[in-house]
Amino acid sequence: xxxxxxxxxxxxxxxxxxxxxxxxQYTLTAVYSRHEDTARKFAEDNHHPEVALFTDLNKFWxxxxxxxxxxxxxxxxxxxxxxxxxKAGKNVIVEKPMVASTSQLHQLTDAxxxxxxxxxxxxxRHLYEPxxxxxxxxxxxxxxxxxTLVYMKYSSRxxxxxxxxxxxxxxxxxxxxxxxxxxVYVVYAALDWFGVPQHAQxxxxxxxxxxxxxxxxxxxxxxxxxxxxxxxxxxxxLPSEIYSxxxxxxxDAPESITSIKLRGGADDRELAGPQDDNPMVRxxxxxxxxxxxxxxxxxxxxxxxxxxxxxxxxxxxxAAGIHFPADDE
Numbered sequence: 001x002x003x004x005x006x007x008x009x010x011x012x013x014x015x016x017x018x019x020x021x022x023x024x025q026y027t028l029t030a031v032y033s034r035h036e037d038t039a040r041k042f043a044e045d046n047h048h049p050e051v052a053l054f055t056d057l058n059k060f061w062x063x064x065x066x067x068x069x070x071x072x073x074x075x076x077x078x079x080x081x082x083x084x085x086x087k088a089g090k091n092v093i094v095e096k097p098m099v100a101s102t103s104q105l106h107q108l109t110d111a112x113x114x115x116x117x118x119x120x121x122x123x124x125r126h127l128y129e130p131x132x133x134x135x136x137x138x139x140x141x142x143x144x145x146x147x148t149l150v151y152m153k154y155s156s157r158x159x160x161x162x163x164x165x166x167x168x169x170x171x172x173x174x175x176x177x178x179x180x181x182x183x184v185y186v187v188y189a190a191l192d193w194f195g196v197p198q199h200a201q202x203x204x205x206x207x208x209x210x211x212x213x214x215x216x217x218x219x220x221x222x223x224x225x226x227x228x229x230x231x232x233x234x235x236x237x238l239p240s241e242i243y244s245x246x247x248x249x250x251x252d253a254p255e256s257i258t259s260i261k262l263r264g265g266a267d268d269r270e271l272a273g274p275q276d277d278n279p280m281v282r283x284x285x286x287x288x289x290x291x292x293x294x295x296x297x298x299x300x301x302x303x304x305x306x307x308x309x310x311x312x313x314x315x316x317x318x319a320a321g322i323h324f325p326a327d328d329e
Contacts (some may be wrong), residue, residue, distance in 0.1 A: 002091070002288055004066065005030035007041040007081060008072030012095065014183060016070055017046050018121070019280035023194070023318040025288035030054065030066040057081075061088035068291065070123075071095060071125040074168040075175035076326050079104030081226075091291050095172040096184045098306055099327035100123040100175035105307065107182050112303070119291045120301050121283075122306045124188050131257035131272045132171050132189070138242065138249055139193035146224040149254045150188040150213065152236035161209070169232070170209050175324045177211030179204070179317055184231040186257035188308050190219055193242075196308050197221050202316035205231070212322060219228035 003027045004131035006013050019024035027104055028046065032054045033039035039053040042322045068091040071081050079099035085092045086108075112120060128131050157167035168174040169181050179187075180201065185236025190197075204212035224243075231238070242249040247264035251257050256279055260272040263272040276282065290298045318327070 002026045002068045002291060003029040003066045004031065004290075005060065005063075005090070006072070007032045007060075007069065008095070009033050009038055010072060013042075013072045014046055014069065014280060016072070016284065019278045019284045020070075020288075022278060022281050023285045023288055024076050024320075025285065025292070026068070030056065030060065032060045035236070037217060054067045056115050057084070057241040061085065061090070067091060068093065073182055076100045076173065076176075079108055080325075081112055083107050083111045086115050086118045089115070089118070093123055093287055094120050095123050095182050097310065097313070099176070099310055100180070101329060104326060105310055105314070109261075109307070114262070116244040116296075119287075120129060121287050121290075121299070121302055122279070123283055124306070125283045126255050126257070127188060127192060127232070127302075127305075128183060128286050129257065129275070129279070130282075131260060131275070134271065134308075135189075135242070135249065135251065136193055136226065136255065136259060138244075142244040144194065144224050144246060147190070147240070147242040148229065149189055149226065149240045150229045150236055150238045151182050151186050151253060151255055152229065152234055152238075153182060154235040155181075158233055167293065169272075170207065171215075172210040172322075172324050174232065175326055177204075177207075178214050178230050178232045178321075179212055179217070179313060182232060182255075183215065183217065183228065184309065186228045186230055187217070187313055188305070189254040190228060191308050191312070192305060194226060195266045197226070200312055200316050202320045204308075204320050204322065205233075205322045206322075207233075207235075208219055210322070212320075215320075217316060234321070262291065290310075 020245045027049045030052045031039045043051045052065040062111045071094040082094045169176040199220040200204035202217045204215035217228040219226040240251040250261045252259040
């Protein structure tokens with residue numbers, strides 16, 4: 001049983017705790033927040049009033065109350081907190097995006113090299129779902145002619161931004177924007193299904209705060225191209241498509257696939273299986289099994305993909321002129 005500490009007291013943390021406990025491989029034992037009242041309320045709301053509460057990160061890392069940490073703080077803090085956790089001897093599950101800059105990626109890679117027993121996973125939950133694997137099999141077994149992957153979702157924080165406030169997800173300080181928050185899902189899908197492209201170019205639609213509200217990322221492969229369309233300021237109902245000659249695989253959403261249809265043939269039947277009620281259960285189970293069995297091969301494979309994803313995202317973001325304070329670290 002993994003003893004779970006958490007950083008971040010928002011809805012996604014509560015969803016992960018529920019998923020983790022559904023696997024019966026974790027128990028919540030520690031909560032960090034800048035404010036003790038917030039930590040206490042979160043623990044009580046998640047049915048664990050007895051857990052250890054922390055408002056000091058150094059004391060949190062030094063504690064023996066937990067052995068595995070789930071990090072869901074603002075984007076720019078993910079990398080530094082993951083490094084601190086590894087140095088403290090903890091296993092790490094960090095929400096996407098794993099890092100906000102090249103220097104953070106290097107620091108994280110160095111920390112893992114210096115602590116080879118540590119486990120780190122980025123919580124890219126869609127990678128572990130059976131429907132995602134079904135698309136992976138299709139992409140790797142067919143001759144691909146191209147693809148268009150779409151994930152545009154109107155942010156619950158965009159109205160606050162329009163009202164003059166500064167939500168974390170729309171500031172450069174906290175490494176916000178469409179590419180970092182939503183684009184990461186489709187970049188993961190593209191690199192997992194098709195591999196690393198030969199060339200990539202990002203065309204963002206910028207907000208006054210200096211982050212991208214939406215954008216189009218084009219990936220060039222040897223024999224085809226892939227277009228990734230994502231955004232946080234509008235809502236899209238377009239499907240995603242993968243082209244293979246006369247046939248097209250049509251998906252409802254790359255980050256949480258509930259529908260898969262192969263069009264252009266004699267049979268347009270639904271291929272997708274049912275989704276779990278909690279979409280984080282599969283990843284939580286995968287992480288726990290890898291840690292419990294010391295499956296370093298699984299760990300290293302997932303981290304290699306995460307590095308490719310973030311190297312590409314950092315490269316296209318900087319080429320598009322989007323600068324974060326984390327780039328100067």
